[in-house]
Amino acid sequence: MSLVNQPRKEPEREAAEVLRELTNRGFSAYMVGGCVRDKLLKREFCDIDIATSALPEQVRAVFAANPAVEIIPTGEKHGTLTVRFPLSGNSFEVTTYRLDGEYSDSRRPESVEFVADIAADLSRRDFTVNAIAYDVFSDEYIDPFGGIADIQRKIIRAVGNPAERFTEDALRIMRALRFSAVLGFEIEAETRESAISLVPKIRNVSSERISGEFVKTLTAEFADDALISELGLRIVEQIMPEFRTIINVPHENKWHCCDIYEHTLKVVSGCSGRTLRLAAFFHDLGKGLTKTRGSDGYSHYYGHQEYSELLTRKIMTRLRFSTREIDLVCTLVLYHDAVDGRLSHTSAFTKRLLNKISPETFELLLDLSEADVRAHVPALREHKGKILAQIREDLRYITANKLPYSVRDLALSGSDIMREFSLPPGPLIGELLEYCVEAVIDGTANEKAELLTVIRSKLAE
Ligand code: ATP
Numbered sequence: 068m069s070l071v072n073q074p075r076k077e078p079e080r081e082a083a084e085v086l087r088e089l090t091n092r093g094f095s096a097y098m099v100g101g102c103v104r105d106k107l108l109k110r111e112f113c114d115i116d117i118a119t120s121a122l123p124e125q126v127r128a129v130f131a132a133n134p135a136v137e138i139i140p141t142g143e144k145h146g147t148l149t150v151r152f153p154l155s156g157n158s159f160e161v162t163t164y165r166l167d168g169e170y171s172d173s174r175r176p177e178s179v180e181f182v183a184d185i186a187a188d189l190s191r192r193d194f195t196v197n198a199i200a201y202d203v204f205s206d207e208y209i210d211p212f213g214g215i216a217d218i219q220r221k222i223i224r225a226v227g228n229p230a231e232r233f234t235e236d237a238l239r240i241m242r243a244l245r246f247s248a249v250l251g252f253e254i255e256a257e258t259r260e261s262a263i264s265l266v267p268k269i270r271n272v273s274s275e276r277i278s279g280e281f282v283k284t285l286t287a288e289f290a291d292d293a294l295i296s297e298l299g300l301r302i303v304e305q306i307m308p309e310f311r312t313i314i315n316v317p318h319e320n321k322w323h324c325c326d327i328y329e330h331t332l333k334v335v336s337g338c339s340g341r342t343l344r345l346a347a348f349f350h351d352l353g354k355g356l357t358k359t360r361g362s363d364g365y366s367h368y369y370g371h372q373e374y375s376e377l378l379t380r381k382i383m384t385r386l387r388f389s390t391r392e393i394d395l396v397c398t399l400v401l402y403h404d405a406v407d408g409r410l411s412h413t414s415a416f417t418k419r420l421l422n423k424i425s426p427e428t429f430e431l432l433l434d435l436s437e438a439d440v441r442a443h444v445p446a447l448r449e450h451k452g453k454i455l456a457q458i459r460e461d462l463r464y465i466t467a468n469k470l471p472y473s474v475r476d477l478a479l480s481g482s483d484i485m486r487e488f489s490l491p492p493g494p495l496i497g498e499l500l501e502y503c504v505e506a507v508i509d510g511t512a513n514e515k516a517e518l519l520t521v522i523r524s525k526l527a528e
């Protein structure tokens with residue numbers, strides 16, 4: 068387990084310090100939002116958010132004389148300042164109690180209205196489980212909407228009228244799904260029906276908010292249950308209509324026992340981490356476009372990897388993922404079927420693939436392939452699982468022993484070739500170097516004289 072996931076005592080102590088300073092000056096202040104929910108669930112939490120009756124300038128004044136903290140104006144217009152402890156690196160968002168103003172287009176409130184009362188502040192929050200405040204000094208909860216009971220019953224329920232709340236901010240529709248995926252909770256019937264019927268409103272939400280929320284859902288513990296639910300399917304079809312080509316489309320071959328989208332979700336749950344889950348989610352997306360019926364009576368998906376990659380790039384670009392992340396996920400998607408279960412693979416295969424992707428990406432690819440294999444019928448699982456294990460061993464041996472597999476590793480350079488054969492710079496030199504790499508992978512000794520001989524005979528062809 069990484070240090071980041073360890074429960075940290077320090078933040079709670081420092082949060083209490085912030086709360087104490089505010090209450091000492093006569094303001095009321097509470098822990099609110101996700102940290103209270105997670106505290107009640109005895110789950111680890113990352114951020115501690117604080118709500119207070121103090122106005123932003125009053126919060127600023129309270130901490131102005133405190134040398135241990137700095138104040139960052141995160142979103143002063145919306146009432147939020149960040150109080151940061153530079154020594155520990157902990158920071159806390161302190162937000163004035165507020166009501167949200169008009170939402171003109173399901174995006175963000177045009178304005179906010181500061182209010183004096185925590186109950187009013189809780190009423191603007193999305194779900195009952197997120198609308199509880201905690202008083203650290205009296206150890207009491209303020210729970211006007213029955214959030215604690217909903218936590219006990221494992222229910223996500225909108226605060227107030229669900230249709231109104233989803234119309235105000237359509238991201239809440241995705242947040243309902245996300246919290247069900249993270250907590251394994253059911254979405255209460257009225258909240259769920261409203262969410263389902265208002266899914267088209269998500270088109271008004273910015274791409275950045277959509278992708279942020281989608282990734283949180285995809286990386287959650289119960290992502291597969293959430294994404295196969297009716298609300299999950301509607302959301303996926305809304306934000307990525309490309310998925311309509313694999314949802315409810317049977318595989319119709321002997322390797323799979325479920326439809327393409329269900330198989331996709333099985334692979335997702337077999338993967339951990341953001342990159343792998345994204346790659347898993349997109350890996351078979353090209354199957355809908357490439358499905359053909361063979362003379363053997365089974366369906367085939369020749370070239371689906373390329374189509375999957377194409378669609379992945381299109382979707383991730385539209386949803387404004389970073390270029391770096393798009394490239395990595397696309398590489399994994401493109402090569403997810405590189406290991407063919409019907410062939411036996413030599414270490415030359417591993418070296419050839421290493422010549423295209425980095426060792427780190429290769430490890431991820433093997434993780435993805437293993438999850439993919441586990442989501443196939445048992446016959447393929449065992450056979451291909453062994454092949455993958457062998458390739459992983461080869462990969463580690465090759466990198467640990469620095470065996471040559473790329474132009475970088477060759478015992479001769481482009482200038483050697485130009486000098487020896489009086490050739491000008493140009494693409495031919497690169498081609499000859501790659502030719503040498505192939506020769507070395509196939510067993511030619513990685514020595515200058517040997518490689519010059521290889522080139523000489525190639526040029527004589
Ligand atoms: P986590 O931090 O684990 O993602 P969280 O519940 O803290 O979960 P945040 O997005 O950090 O979620 O928001 C903090 C709190 O602010 C929420 O618990 C909720 O009370 C409120 N909130 C956030 N976004 C919205 C929204 N779009 N509509 C209404 N209330 C919201």
Ligand code: MG
Nearest residue numbers: 100101102114
């Ligand atoms: Mg939070």
